[in-house]
Amino acid sequence: MEMILDPTILFFCLGVLAIWFKSNIEIPPQITKFLSYYLLMSIGFKGGIALAKENLTTQIFLTMGAGALAAILVPLIMFFILRRKLDNQNAAGIAACYGSVSAVTFLTGVSWLENRGLTYGGHMVAVIAMMDTPAIVVGLLLSKIFAKNNDGLKFSLRTTLHDAFFNGSIFILLGSLGIGYIMNPTKAHDYQVFVYDIFKGFLCFFLLDLGMSAARQLKELKSNAVFLTTVALVAPIVNSMVGLILAKLLHLSVENGFLLMIMTASSSYIAVPAALKTNLPEASPSMYLSMSLGLTFPFNILLGMPVYWNLAQRFLG
Numbered sequence: 001m002e003m004i005l006d007p008t009i010l011f012f013c014l015g016v017l018a019i020w021f022k023s024n025i026e027i028p029p030q031i032t033k034f035l036s037y038y039l040l041m042s043i044g045f046k047g048g049i050a051l052a053k054e055n056l057t058t059q060i061f062l063t064m065g066a067g068a069l070a071a072i073l074v075p076l077i078m079f080f081i082l083r084r085k086l087d088n089q090n091a092a093g094i095a096a097c098y099g100s101v102s103a104v105t106f107l108t109g110v111s112w113l114e115n116r117g118l119t120y121g122g123h124m125v126a127v128i129a130m131m132d133t134p135a136i137v138v139g140l141l142l143s144k145i146f147a148k149n150n151d152g153l154k155f156s157l158r159t160t161l162h163d164a165f166f167n168g169s170i171f172i173l174l175g176s177l178g179i180g181y182i183m184n185p186t187k188a189h190d191y192q193v194f195v196y197d198i199f200k201g202f203l204c205f206f207l208l209d210l211g212m213s214a215a216r217q218l219k220e221l222k223s224n225a226v227f228l229t230t231v232a233l234v235a236p237i238v239n240s241m242v243g244l245i246l247a248k249l250l251h252l253s254v255e256n257g258f259l260l261m262i263m264t265a266s267s268s269y270i271a272v273p274a275a276l277k278t279n280l281p282e283a284s285p286s287m288y289l290s291m292s293l294g295l296t297f298p299f300n301i302l303l304g305m306p307v308y309w310n311l312a313q314r315f316l317g
Contacts, residue, residue, distance in 0.1 A: 006115065008108055009301055011204040015211020016298070027209045035206040036270065037172055039107055042195045043125060044173040048180020049188050050122025059250060060123045063260070066246040067127035070264045071134040074239050075099030078231075079142050085227050086287075088146040093276050093283025096139025097292050098235055100268035101131045103169060104210065105300050109262040111203055112305065113255055120255040122180075129174050131263060136275045143280055169271045210297070217294035221286070228287065232267075232295035236304050240265035240311075247316055258312040265308065266300055267292040 018025045054060065075095035082091035106128060113120055221228060243264035247257030269292040276283055 006112060008111055008200070008204050008207050012207040012211040012214075012298065012301060015208040015213075016215045017211075018208075019212050019215035025212065027212070032206070032209050035202055035209070036104075036169065038202055039199070039206060040103060040169055040173045041176045042199050043103075043107055043110060044176030045180040045191070045195050047122040047125030048177040049183070049185065050120075050180075051126070051177070052122070052181045052183075052185060054122060059252075060121070062250055063121075063123060063252065063256070064127050064130045066250060067130040067260070067263065068134050070239075070242050070246060070260075071099045071131035072138055073242060074264060075135050075138045075142070078235065079139075082231065083146070085224055089143050089280060089282035090284055090287055092139045092143035092146075093280050094231075094288045094291060095142065096135050096276065096280075097269065097272045097288045098239065098267045098296075099131070099135030099138060100272045101128045101263045102266035102268055102292070102297060102300070103128060103173065103270065104206070105262055105266040105297060106259065107203060108207070108301050109259055109305060111200060113258070115200075118255050120259055121253075122177075124256055124259045125173065125177055127260065127263060129170050132170055132268070132271050135268070136272055136279075139272075139276075140279055143283075168274075207301075210293070214294050214298050217290045221290035221294060228291055229295060232291040233299055235267075236265040236296055236300055237307070240304070240308055244308075244311055244315060247312070252316060254312045254316045257316040258309055261308040261312060262300070262305065265304055267296045269293040269297065 017023075075092075075098065078095035078098045079091050082094055086094070110120065240261040243261035244257065246264075247260050252260065269289055273285060273289060273292075276288070277285070
């Protein structure tokens with residue numbers, strides 16, 4: 001109940017209600033884009049400052065490697081489940097989304113920790129980038145390997161990697177992480193208001209818009225609705241177990257393990273769909289966006305996070 005009554009969650013619910021009750025609230029796309037970039041810049045910057053205070057231990061590099069491993073395992077599992085009901089292209093597109101990370105779900109988890117005075121490793125921000133690229137590459141490889149035509153294996157790995165690494169969301173996140181890491185730590189206080197104080201207010205406003213978007217996306221889920229809805233709601237719990245197992249093997253703290261579980265449980269609806277639009281146009285956005293944004297995202301922030309936190313406390317505490 002404490003999690004559900006968090007203001008960020010309540011603003012998301014308010015956005016859903018705005019669509020259900022046909023309110024005339026309108027948020028221009030340019031503002032939404034600005035907010036997403038601001039939030040990614042802020043969390044990257046804070047992560048870089050925190051990372052600069054840490055010793056670069058073997059565990060940090062192993063944690064980033066674990067994120068990359070999860071980004072390979074999850075889409076592989078998802079693909080072979082999804083292709084039982086879907087064509088290979090849509091199965092691969094959805095699998096790539098679920099192998100990657102929803103940065104906003106991560107941001108919501110970070111905000112939840114900070115509201116309770118809990119700390120986490122700055123390197124966890126870098127894990128996001130480590131998961132995006134493998135998920136996209138695995139998804140595209142699966143789509144090509146299992147393609148029915150002879151041109152299935154012909155695609156540009158260079159273009160795929162460029163789209164993965166230099167996608168706007170990942171680029172600004174990693175860039176901000178690097179800036180926070182190399183800056184003079186004594187100057188961090190100068191950015192207190194812009195990077196720290198207004199972060200939660202902007203996150204609330206952004207989640208209001210995402211609540212509206214999620215409610216709209218649900219209307220697009222028509223074909224195989226029962227199967228896709230079931231997958232979208234069960235996959236987060238199953239995939240979070242991958243994160244929990246990896247966190248246990250690496251002896252991560254409860255907070256870092258919780259964030260790794262959130263990453264493996266989430267599904268991308270920004271970075272990966274942008275790459276799929278260019279590299280896998282045969283996959284239907286109405287499927288992977290409806291599942292990721294319309295179902296998995298609200299499930300994670302409304303119900304999933306309390307479950308992941310309790311599991312992290314029980315098995316990692």
